[in-house]
Amino acid sequence: MAGLSVIIPASNEAGEIEGCLKALLMSDPKPGFGSGSIPVAMPIEVVVVANGCLDATADKARSFAPEFQRAGWGFQVLELAAGSKSAALNAGDGAARHRARAYLDADVRLNRALLDQLARVLQSEKPVFASGKCRISPPKSFVSRSYARIYAQVPFMKHGVPGCGLFGVSAAGRRRWGSFPDIISDDTFVRLQFQPSERLLLRSTYDWPIAEGLYNLVCVRERQNRGVKEIKTLYPALLANDDKPGLKVGDIARLALRDPLGFAIYSSVALLTRFRKSEGWSRGR
Numbered sequence: 001m002a003g004l005s006v007i008i009p010a011s012n013e014a015g016e017i018e019g020c021l022k023a024l025l026m027s028d029p030k031p032g033f034g035s036g037s038i039p040v041a042m043p044i045e046v047v048v049v050a051n052g053c054l055d056a057t058a059d060k061a062r063s064f065a066p067e068f069q070r071a072g073w074g075f076q077v078l079e080l081a082a083g084s085k086s087a088a089l090n091a092g093d094g095a096a097r098h099r100a101r102a103y104l105d106a107d108v109r110l111n112r113a114l115l116d117q118l119a120r121v122l123q124s125e126k127p128v129f130a131s132g133k134c135r136i137s138p139p140k141s142f143v144s145r146s147y148a149r150i151y152a153q154v155p156f157m158k159h160g161v162p163g164c165g166l167f168g169v170s171a172a173g174r175r176r177w178g179s180f181p182d183i184i185s186d187d188t189f190v191r192l193q194f195q196p197s198e199r200l201l202l203r204s205t206y207d208w209p210i211a212e213g214l215y216n217l218v219c220v221r222e223r224q225n226r227g228v229k230e231i232k233t234l235y236p237a238l239l240a241n242d243d244k245p246g247l248k249v250g251d252i253a254r255l256a257l258r259d260p261l262g263f264a265i266y267s268s269v270a271l272l273t274r275f276r277k278s279e280g281w282s283r284g285r
Contacts, residue, residue: 003043004031004119004168006102007092010048011083013106014055017048020106021064025071028112031119042119045074047092052083057106089180099171103186107209108165109137114204118168121200128170129194131163132202137209144212149259150266151210155245161199163187165208173198183234185227192231192238214269221273 006024010017024046032039046068050058061077068075078091089103100122104110114132121130134157136148156162167187169176176193180186191199211220231238247255256263 002033002123003045003098004100004102004122005092005096005098006044006046006104006115007089007096008046008048008104008106009085009088009092010050010057010061010106011052011085011088012055012057013050014053014057014060016107017057017061018064019109020104021046021048021061023109024115025064025067026112027110027115029116030071031116033120033123041072042123043074043098044115044119045076045097047075047095048077049080049088049092050077051080051085051088051091053079084182085186086180086182089186093180099174100168101174102166102168103190105165105208109207110166111204111206114202114206117202117204121202122168122170122173124170125172126170127173127176127194127198128200129161129163129167129173129191129198130169130200130202131161131167131206133205134162134164134166135205135207137207139210139212141212143214143265144210144217146259146262146265147217147269148210149262150255153255154247155251160244161191161201163191166206167191181234183227183230184223185231188227188231189235189238192235192241195241196243214265214272217269218272218276221269222276225273 008020029039031042031044033042034040048061050061058077058079065075074097076095078095080087080091093101102118102122111132118130118132121128136152139145139148151157164187167190169190173194181189183189211217
């Protein structure tokens with residue numbers, strides 16, 4: 001069925017889900033088929049999967065049902081007792097009506113034009129992985145602002161299609177895997193299902209937050225590293241699709257000279273991550 005299902009796993013996101021849903025509703029133009037001044041409306045549905053919530057995430061999401069109905073979009077809120085992102089993604093997939101899928105974190109804010117661009121390219125009959133240009137939301141803390149300046153310039157973020165917090169796949173692309181496995185890095189797992197030539201970076205942007213403060217940055221960076229290691233161990237065949245460029249000596253020198261303080265903080269986080277013992281699940285905020 002032509003259309004797009006947007007799946008939003010949300011665990012204790014009462015402070016974020018409203019902003020996420022408002023951004024979707026503000027999409028302009030609304031997703032549609034064709035290139036005329038008044039394109040044919042494209043069927044869109046949004047599935048929020050509240051999982052392990054001890055707050056009002058589900059209730060706040062449900063309050064948007066009338067607005068999505070007025071927009072002509074499908075909308076549903078599921079609730080899972082246990083907090084598990086992989087279970088939430090699978091539940092969302094099970095409830096979704098459309099074969100093309102977008103997976104969106106609750107703390108991400110889409111640019112107005114991005115949903116239309118994403119919906120259109122994901123109608124392809126070919127396997128496609130797509131995302132917008134990731135902008136790091138302005139951090140509040142000095143340490144995170146400094147870290148973000150460098151992180152935004154590393155080759156993977158600047159030239160790749162990382163899909164941090166938002167990625168979409170065409171129907172043919174979604175057939176590349178079955179259920180989401182219970183792993184740390186779902187975005188890496190999905191991205192590596194696709195060859196570099198099958199990944200599309202769209203023109204429009206979205207805002208994605210990073211962790212606040214040194215301790216949280218180190219926790220999240222350590223978890224990211226474990227996620228990558230997990231993929232290498234469990235799914236080594238996927239590494240054939242990994243084109244993630246490393247930092248070359250020249251890149252390091254340029255970054256250090258351009259922003260010595262930011263580079264010092266970025267390097268400190270990387271160094272501290274090596275000495276931190278795993279403490280399990282950690283959040284990005």
